[in-house]
Amino acid sequence: MQERIRQVLAAHGRMAADPLDIDSGADLYEQGLTSHASVNVMLALEDEFGVEFPDDAMKKATFASIASIERVLSDLTPEA
Structure with a gap:
């Protein structure tokens, strides 16, 4: 999921x-x-x-x- 989030970013x-290179906890x-x-x-997400x-x-x-986006998306798409 993080890869897809990074691509959207x-x-x-x-x-x-570059979102592909930053830490998942970094302040966007x-x-x-x-x-x-x-x-x-x-x-886009x-x-x-x-x-x-x-x-x-x-x-x-x-x-x-990225981590906070992933948490919310995980709640919205439990199967992802």
Whole structure:
């Protein structure tokens, strides 16, 4: 799952750091992710995983790290 998340971040995150090389716990906002780009990432993740982020997951903390994105996606896609 992390590989797919990293690919989405690489394609849509517009970050200074390469998402393929950063630690899964690293703060993505410190790596250059903007609030606007996080919306694009969220939409791309929804398409990639066939899910819809619930309202309670629409917060900055959800997209703060690859690990936090993975936790939320794991809850939405238990079989992934």
